[in-house]
Amino acid sequence: MARSSPPKLAVWKFASCDGCQLSLLDCGEELLAIGVRFEVARFTEASRAVIRGPYDLSLVEGSIATAADVKRIQAVRRQSRWLVSIGACATAGGIQALRNGAAIADMVKAVYPRPDYIDALATVTPIADHVPVDFALHGCPIDRKQLIEVIAAFLEGRKPNIPTHSLCLDCKRAGFVCVLVAGGQPCLGPVTQAGCGVLCPSVGRGCYGCFGPMEAPNPAALRPWLRRSGLDAEAIARLYRTFNAGAAAFRAASNDHD
Amino acid sequence: MAGATRPDDGACVLDTGALEQLIELLRADGYRVVGPQVTDGAIVLGTIAGAGDLPAGITDDQEPGRYRLRQGTSQALFGYAAPAQGWKRFLFAPDETLWRAERTDGGFRCEEEPPAIGRTALLGVRPCDLRAVDILDQVFTRSGVVDRRYQARRAAALIIAVECTQAGGTCFCASMGAGPDIADAANCGADIILTEFLVDAGPLLLARPASARGAELLAGVPGWRAGAADCEAAAEAVKGAARSMGRQMPADVATLVGRSLDHPHWADVAARCLGCGTCTAVCPTCFCSTVEDSTDLAGTTAERRRRWDSCFTLDFSTLHGGPIRSSGAARYRQWLAHKLAHWWEQFGRSGCVGCGRCITWCPVGIDITAEARALAEREGRTDANH
């Protein structure tokens, strides 16, 4: 509190859809509070004005997909006292990590009329594969309340209250009826980290795993029960191959065979 | 059990209309009446406006990892087993703010967040769940430190219990001595005990007062004095539930678990267990909570929240350096051993009442009775129940 000037906040974008940054813009009144506590030094989605680093808090969205990204994330890290990766792209590679494992050259040829314009790395990787990350905030997109919690915790120098347990625990606290047990629907809640506010089970749908693997996921144990809910091996693979396809546990689960 | 009820101990018989009047009486008295109703394909406890909200004619099929409702063969109001979650959430809130603090000039000021407490009538509490409430009473109010929030909610609660006349596929209250009847009416914690029995005209309820308040309430509704035949019919109905109990717990499970802490079977369960914590959340006696402090963006307000916790989370056993129970095997063992064995050392009784919820609602159908039996079998014993 004794600082002479407010801490500088920077928001960075790598390979991503901007949805997580939008969660910050979507903070309403809390965005004003952020403006009071921080000098918003770099947030190009909100303002073209950029103040030079170093930055006290960097929020990093997106995954690393090109050689230029690799250099840039290192520069961001050098200028950042505290670096938080936000969203599935930054924490697990995002939906673009679906191309990992396929031959990039063939893919580029199939998609782009001028493949020579494309300069992409063979794999898409999360931020933590390249630089040390101080905190990783999961979600596709991240949850606004969780983002505010991380920022508020940073300001007070405390640990953010971001649970890493399963979605099921939040589902039960909220008192929802389990769609898997009572409805026979596939649900990834038991292997997925809580944090979304139990969006899908609250409307009678199974969890899609937007928040990525929970702290100690056991997809092999869930597998026979997903089969029982009517999914074949291919459908199970697809269920895990979404926003967090690049997260180790989900990647392994999507390659699992009966 | 209801069979011990004699026509002269204040018992009366209520029909659906009289039950409706009992609910009206409670509502007029400022009670929020919470009871079973059909929600999202399950029997769920929630506020009810009248007897018409009860799941008349509905029954449930429960098995490990599977729950389905279907039309029953009668119009019974209570023809199903334990509802999706128990009554715990009405007495021990899943997530609540305990206090807030405001920054002041040179310091801060704390203010307790008063719990939202209103008179609540819990209608349809099964014997297993009634026992579970008594266990929570012991944990929160009779074990040294009194949890004032629990105590206040419990004091504002009135309990109308319902003996079971139909056991579910995952029920094993009989082997835990917790049901399907209520043996000791005077000390069970309920105010009124109902037992449903069916006559040609529809369901009837044998109603026994179990507290002065219960007797007073029953005096205000139009029932008729129970005759020997009514008591007999009710007792028969409860015996039916005892006969249809889906599962059993090995009799000497506490000592068995105590001897089995290094058993290879824990790793076997861990391979199947998701570590999701559902079992602890649906268990009507699990009482663990975590306390979280947070601050707002402005840096002017702090608050402390309490949320249900589970021994299946890594955070639960994390000290400096990491979690004590880092393996799934250690976490599952903690759950089963606490429920069935260490509860005895801590509270002089079992922490399991045999409601079967952890079995039904486990997303992968892990069955605490089967795991206990496996410990016994792999120990080379022959006296385990099958």
Ligand code: SF4
């Ligand atoms: S609906 Fe999904 S998240 Fe909720 S308890 Fe069931 S399996 Fe878990």
Ligand code: SF4
């Ligand atoms: S036993 Fe079942 S409900 Fe309990 S943590 Fe394991 S998978 Fe979840």
Ligand code: SF4
């Ligand atoms: S351990 Fe399972 S059966 Fe026993 S009281 Fe808890 S939820 Fe019910």
Ligand code: SF4
């Ligand atoms: S079994 Fe686990 S969650 Fe339940 S009371 Fe014991 S330690 Fe707490």
